[in-house]
Amino acid sequence: MEGIEKVCEFLDKTQTYYLATVEGDQPRVRPFGTALIYGGKLYIQTGKVKPVSKQLAANPKAEICAFDGSTGVWLRVSGELINDDNRDVKVAMLEKMPQLKSMYDPDDDNTQVLYFKDAVATFSSFAGATETFNF
Numbered sequence: 007m008e009g010i011e012k013v014c015e016f017l018d019k020t021q022t023y024y025l026a027t028v029e030g031d032q033p034r035v036r037p038f039g040t041a042l043i044y045g046g047k048l049y050i051q052t053g054k055v056k057p058v059s060k061q062l063a064a065n066p067k068a069e070i071c072a073f074d075g076s077t078g079v080w081l082r083v084s085g086e087l088i089n090d091d092n093r094d095v096k097v098a099m100l101e102k103m104p105q106l107k108s109m110y111d112p113d114d115d116n117t118q119v120l121y122f123k124d125a126v127a128t129f130s131s132f133a134g135a136t137e138t139f140n141f
């Protein structure tokens with residue numbers, strides 16, 4: 007399995023991760039759950055009206071963190087989150103996460119998907135050994 011697939015599988019398993027952005031010199035963080043591999047890239051989903059979207063438009067640098075309590079392993083992925091207006095990705099995201107369909111539609115002006123560029127993904131645990139992947 008490739009690193010990006012391991013990352014997405016981990017995010018699917020933990021269900022919730024925390025997405026950090028920057029607003030000026032102020033870190034911002036919030037829970038997220040969307041994750042999809044499409045065309046070899048790792049995507050997340052949000053709404054363009056949200057502050058998180060505006061922060062990423064001004065500064066795409068971001069980091070996510072998720073923790074798997076059943077194994078004691080945590081994951082951090084840092085990189086840039088880049089907007090992608092490709093409708094097919096939005097459709098695929100809503101298909102994978104159908105609970106989003108009550109709030110989002112690929113053809114509204116709000117639904118946004120972004121992919122990680124220059125991502126560094128690190129798995130860590132208190133036991134030591136970390137694994138790092140770049141994608």
Ligand SMILES: Cc1cc2nc3c(=O)[nH]c(=O)nc-3n(C[C@H](O)[C@H](O)[C@H](O)COP(=O)(O)O)c2cc1C
Pocket residue numbers: 022034036037038039040051052053056057058059
């Ligand atoms: C478990 C969980 C998962 C969430 N997943 C997402 C998500 O994938 N995308 C999203 O836009 N909002 C998601 N939200 C809602 C955001 O956390 C919420 O809208 C937040 O206020 C967005 O950050 P902002 O206010 O800085 O824009 C999720 C909330 C929870 C509790």
